[in-house]
Amino acid sequence: MNIILLSGGSGKRLWPLSNDVRSKQFIKIFKDEDGTYESMVQRMYGKIKKIDKDATVTIATSKSQISAIHNQIGTEVGISVEPCRRDTFPAIALATSYLVDVMGVDPSEPVVVCPVDPYVDDDYFEALKNLSDQAAKGEANLVLMGIEPTYPSEKYGYIIPKTKDNTSDVETFKEKPTVEVAKDYISKGALWNGGVFAYKLSYVLDRAHELIDFTDYQDLFSKYETLEKISFDYAVVEKENKIQVLRFAGEWKDLGTWNTLTEAMTENVVGKGVMNDTCEGVHILNELNVPIIAMGLHDVVISASPEGILVSDKEQSSYIKPYVDGIDQQIMFAEKSWGSYQVMDVEPEAMTIKVILNPGHSMNYHSHKNRDEVWVVLAGTGRTIVDGMEQNIAPGDVITMSAGCRHTVFADTELKLVEVQLGTDISVEDKQKFELE
Structure with missing residues (x-):
């Protein structure tokens, strides 16, 4: 077929x-x-x-x-x-x-x-x-x-x-x-x-x-x-x-709206969330690592992610699109072929990101023209290549890359990093890929 x-x-x-x-x-x-x-x-x-x-x-x-x-x-x-x-x-x-x-x-x-x-x-x-x-x-x-x-x-x-x-x-x-x-x-x-x-x-x-x-x-x-x-x-x-x-x-x-999506859910809470006995027809979907408590609500959806928080009557949730269009959004979470990343903090000249690489996967070998980067290994093992030099990495290791430096990271196990980007012009377009020799 x-x-x-x-x-x-x-x-x-x-x-x-x-x-x-x-x-x-x-x-x-x-x-x-x-x-x-x-x-x-x-x-x-x-x-x-x-x-x-x-x-x-x-x-x-x-x-x-x-x-x-x-x-x-x-x-x-x-x-x-x-x-x-x-x-x-x-x-x-x-x-x-x-x-x-x-x-x-x-x-x-x-x-x-x-x-x-x-x-x-x-x-x-x-x-x-x-x-x-x-x-x-x-x-x-x-x-x-x-x-x-x-x-x-x-x-x-x-x-x-x-x-x-x-x-x-x-x-x-x-x-x-x-x-x-x-x-x-x-x-x-x-x-x-x-x-x-x-x-x-x-x-x-x-x-x-x-x-x-x-x-x-x-x-x-x-x-x-x-x-x-x-x-x-x-x-x-x-x-x-x-x-x-x-x-x-x-x-x-x-399942195009929260109203229809929650009808298909088999449980009322996904992620950290609790509700008291007076709640009826309430669904909580929480991707944040903080709890949500709902009390005395009826026919409401509560959804939270790094992008923002929605609290809405289910029927009214169908009309959310123009309000989302009016928000100046930055992508705070994305899945990649090698894993995922979540933006934790944004400053005028710095951005902090949590990166998770799946076992056996790696990033592209690349460089950035306008920013320096610092990686801190939180969990897992792997190896980095920085301007052709390879080293094994483990929790607690810190890797620094100046602007123009070619670099990549390979995950042997699931690898969790905090990546700090430093520069006056931080942009997703600032990336040049190279073949790894």
């Missing part, structure tokens, strides 16, 4: 746990079978591999998310990188070309495209397999998943099937309606359009060549910035007559 997972967006409606670097799909809030917490992307990837261990999974995403993907699910997953945002049709066309030209998948094979971040049960993944199998038959050019609606929602478009069969040709599509119109659609057997569909790779490649002048994946990638911003629905779905829909009646939730 071939699957393209669409992983985009900044998830500002889930601030302060999500930001421009860590989108909502990377927040670890779902308890796994072994009691550890996992994110949406980890949950989705793990379930796909459980249903089909040989599945070829490709994540269509931006460059800023690559490190978090590698950190959370490893380097085996395929990644189709969007050089810039160009809506869903260019992203899906690029990922489809990636599968054929880079991964060597036969164009006659089917592929399933779905968002990376819905909350679903195991039967959803069986449905993805059924979707792929139906697309392989070639009875239709597109096969959509139609989700049985549980209420008249204004948030989703609707699919009107021709019959009540489990698999049906599609009569028509309806845009996001009002609640009253949605009730009418549902009474006529309409299904939610959750953005899940399947097709043979050659089909979308043909559509892409009709709209874009390109030869292969590399050519399409190089021209990506010039492409028209256009949705897959508008470019492909609305112009296609041979479309089928498969009904899906299992659990499916779009």
Whole structure:
């Protein structure tokens, strides 16, 4: 089975746990079978591999998310990188070309495209397999998943099937309606359009060549910035007559807001937090190393991270985006392919960061033009290379690097450092990478 997972967006409606670097799909809030917490992307990837261990999974995403993907699910997953945002049709066309030209998948094979971040049960993944199998038959050019609606929602478009069969040709599509119109659609057997569909790779490649002048994946990638911003629905779905829909009646939730996200949580407190018996419908998600106490609250979400603190009525939390847009934010936490970092303190000419490197990983060999750095080893063992000189490091060791000095660090065990950056122009752009000889 071939699957393209669409992983985009900044998830500002889930601030302060999500930001421009860590989108909502990377927040670890779902308890796994072994009691550890996992994110949406980890949950989705793990379930796909459980249903089909040989599945070829490709994540269509931006460059800023690559490190978090590698950190959370490893380097085996395929990644189709969007050089810039160009809506869903260019992203899906690029990922489809990636599968054929880079991964060597036969164009006659089917592929399933779905968002990376819905909350679903195991039967959803069986449905993805059924979707792929139906697309392989070639009875239709597109096969959509139609989700049985549980209420008249204004948030989703609707699919009107021709019959009540489990698999049906599609009569028509309806845009996001009002609640009253949605009730009418549902009474006529309409299904939610959750953005899940399947097709043979050659089909979308043909559509892409009709709209874009390109030869292969590399050519399409190089021209990506010039492409028209256009949705897959508008470019492909609305112009296609041979479309089928498969009904899906299992659990499916779009976890785009704190209100919907907390509905899917199996516990009311993640992190350090307590609430008294008079609290009802309260959820605490705390990434800080300080306790949160809630008393006498109803239907409230409390979320705390190095980015900030949110205390909100759950229904009102859906309207957070313009307030987040108005904040002058600095990224305070990010996951990298080698580990993670958290900004602890910011001064006019200094920044203090806690860095955690995963065992067996290292930073790039690099230098900074405008800042000095001091590393203090808190825990773990490893080694540093500073201007070609290598030394082993252990807790208590201090390593100093002047501006222009080339340096890196390797972790033998999990390695925790405090990094102090000193300079008048501290910037993430001030970094030059080198090959380590």
